[in-house]
Amino acid sequence: VILGLVGCGHIGGSLAKAARGAATRILGADRDPGSAERARALGIVDEIAAQEDVAARADLLVLAVPVLAIPTVAAALAPSVRPGAVVTDVGSTKVSVVRGGEAAFGARFVGGHPMAGSERAGPEAADGRLFAGKRVILTPTARTDPAALATVAELWRGAGAQVVEMDPARHDRVVAAVSHLPHAVAYALCAALADQADELRGLYGGGFVDTTRIAATPASMWIDVFLDNRVAILELLDTFGAEVRVLREASAAGDADVIEARLQLARATRQRILG
């Protein structure tokens, strides 16, 4: 199988590394020629080509570009893509992505989202073990070709991931809660300390490091996510803001019972989500 990678960054590069054994050849394209060249030099892709050439030759085409770029890239590649090829993506939102993917590739497009990442970026950070033991959500629709779905699921299982299927709308609600809201909160937490950063330098514990780790993620991909999934995110930010106010008012009023109830609810909820 010839694997085509459009976008040779951290996630695309990690998937290419994980698929190295299954692919006979890996073709890469990137709008940043430096990234593409580094991916080739690192052996992540075997060959660099224009994205239309990658699309024309690949049996399995992975669009690993920022979320808002996917419909545009998909439309641009639709005329070139090899007949019978399967196309997937790795974006953090799925409703708009699947709409754009199906408009371009029809039943052969399968939306995908690996629930794994790191605060690193670029092909240098690519890690073939990044997805091992992690969940990957695939979002087939009524239109999806079952054989295309099976091909994409096989790609991810080969990378060591656990494949979960759900429809694009449910995906976007779920990740708004477990991923997009935590990112927004971590970014806001850091930004809220901007005026005191010098006084705080070096005076942190593990709690600060962990709580804010995802705020070190490059901003570029998150701007797209906050814009694309804004309806679900805004609703959750409002629920979250109300919860912060409950804790604030209980502290202000010295109400230990309310604080305890909210903290116990938080612990129990976390435990239920972790399963």
Added chain:
Amino acid sequence: VILGLVGCGHIGGSLAKAARGAATRILGADRDPGSAERARALGIVDEIAAQEDVAARADLLVLAVPVLAIPTVAAALAPSVRPGAVVTDVGSTKVSVVRGGEAAFGARFVGGHPMAGSERAGPEAADGRLFAGKRVILTPTARTDPAALATVAELWRGAGAQVVEMDPARHDRVVAAVSHLPHAVAYALCAALADQADELRGLYGGGFVDTTRIAATPASMWIDVFLDNRVAILELLDTFGAEVRVLREASAAGDADVIEARLQLARATRQRILG
């Protein structure tokens, strides 16, 4: 040196384990007889005694009880404490604790706060390496005996910690930012997802786990902290709430420039705090 431990939980027990080599004997007291007995059975303390007896015999007395209990415990032990003994604590706030400690023990009390912890609790979770490489903030005042300060600093350096000194008021402002605010935010984040917990079960990535780790901390100690340091925490919660609203409004308005600016500020601030 005879080490006296009032409170044989996770932090007190970890400090006792770390001090095992330096202490000739470790005496323990706990208002929960089960905790004390388990600490003795685990070899964390050599002997259990009433807290007044521990105070009467220890050269170095560590109060490892919840923050709001410290002034009361200190006042109760003031008549018993051995003349010349040094007294310290491990609480997460320092203004009210040092006031209570100095009222009871005068110049021989030194406030202390290890910036280390975990979501575990009880003597079973005690870990002699918990403080290795971590910061411990000591909060001497104009009244503090320099020899007492040196004794407490030596205890923590022996545990592998890096000792930082500052006055109690600055301590409380600093930890409100790097510890109390992150805890409040992590608790609120989990509580905000309570209604969806079943739908989200098992569908999390590393970002959710890390961002909410400290929300698994037992509620009991944090109720005290949110009440005791409420002035600083409320101010930070307001700044944080405003930052969340900026991000919310920018997403609602589709303003990528504002989102990018806040995310860049967040990343830069985190980097400055981590040094």
